[in-house]
Amino acid sequence: MELELKRVTKEYGSKIACDRISFSFQRGVYGLLGANGAGKTTLMRMMCGVLAPTSGTIRFNNIDVSHEDYRDVLGYLPQDFGYYPEFTAMDFLLYIAALKGLPKPQAKEKMWDLLEQVSLEKEAKKKIKTFSGGMKQRLGIAQSMLNNPQILILDEPTAGLDPKERVRFRNLISRLGTDRIILLSTHIVSDVEHIAGTILVMKDGTLVHQGTREELIKAIDGKVWECTLPQSEADSLFENYSVINLRQESEARTFLRLIANEKPCASAMSVQATLEDLYLYYFSEVSKS
Numbered sequence: 001m002e003l004e005l006k007r008v009t010k011e012y013g014s015k016i017a018c019d020r021i022s023f024s025f026q027r028g029v030y031g032l033l034g035a036n037g038a039g040k041t042t043l044m045r046m047m048c049g050v051l052a053p054t055s056g057t058i059r060f061n062n063i064d065v066s067h068e069d070y071r072d073v074l075g076y077l078p079q080d081f082g083y084y085p086e087f088t089a090m091d092f093l094l095y096i097a098a099l100k101g102l103p104k105p106q107a108k109e110k111m112w113d114l115l116e117q118v119s120l121e122k123e124a125k126k127k128i129k130t131f132s133g134g135m136k137q138r139l140g141i142a143q144s145m146l147n148n149p150q151i152l153i154l155d156e157p158t159a160g161l162d163p164k165e166r167v168r169f170r171n172l173i174s175r176l177g178t179d180r181i182i183l184l185s186t187h188i189v190s191d192v193e194h195i196a197g198t199i200l201v202m203k204d205g206t207l208v209h210q211g212t213r214e215e216l217i218k219a220i221d222g223k224v225w226e227c228t229l230p231q232s233e234a235d236s237l238f239e240n241y242s243v244i245n246l247r248q249e250s251e252a253r254t255f256l257r258l259i260a261n262e263k264p265c266a267s268a269m270s271v272q273a274t275l276e277d278l279y280l281y282y283f284s285e286v287s288k289s
């Protein structure tokens, strides 16, 4: 099983939303991490065959994703998924199943199976307009799974989930991820940190990092420091380094967590780097390298 992207580019006029992205997806869970406007949705829509690249190719097992057979193996949860508020969860899944061409008896069986998997079986007969954001997201995931897809693409599936629902979501993905390619986008590091075997970091239309959590963290290993300093010294470090976190400890002292190649001040202690550090380093205005 291979989904292969070769120099995939999407231009909107002079704006390059995705810039020569090459990557090969095999079985497993992938997290696509990037700030607003990084190009995640654009890339995912191209991977689903709903948006044509300006140049480059996307092939699943050597067949272009624009081929209609690809739809049979694909499940997709778009970022702006349109629900029908007056439909019940059950009506909705049966409706999508019909659109996907599932025979009715099979659709019913699959519907109950999926409602159970996303813990919505008790809400099956309730109207979607009464659902919380998290319940809608879980229903969105259920619809994407109706055809038991080999490739599952979820665009910001955790948006609007509360902490308990996030845990439930992670467990669901871990269960689903054993025998297919799952790609999910987010800008929340903790959503992918523990469920995605491979993390792709996207910035300004390009993949700036890819690898396991440990591999990514290596990029800043030994470069994360913490210190607590008088205000004036803290100000000077703030000017010169990439500060990840800053906290006023008392009127006179400021705590800093920052990235520096060398020890930035005498009292600085080297601390274990996290994926959150790497992400903030890339996506906030802190990067001063």
Ligand SMILES: Nc1ncnc2c1ncn2[C@@H]1O[C@H](COP(=O)(O)OP(=O)(O)OP(=O)(O)O)[C@@H](O)[C@H]1O
Residues within 6 Å of the ligand: 012, 015, 016, 017, 034, 035, 036, 037, 038, 039, 040, 041, 042, 043, 079, 187
């Ligand atoms: N149809 C379009 N026409 C013109 N520009 C577009 C279009 N769609 C996206 N863009 C631009 O392409 C860039 C990438 O957008 P995209 O929606 O892929 O980002 P994203 O990473 O999904 O962001 P978010 O986290 O906000 O969902 C943005 O600068 C956006 O303004």
Ligand SMILES: [Mg+2]
Residues within 6 Å of the ligand: 040, 041, 042, 079, 155
């Ligand atoms: Mg998006």
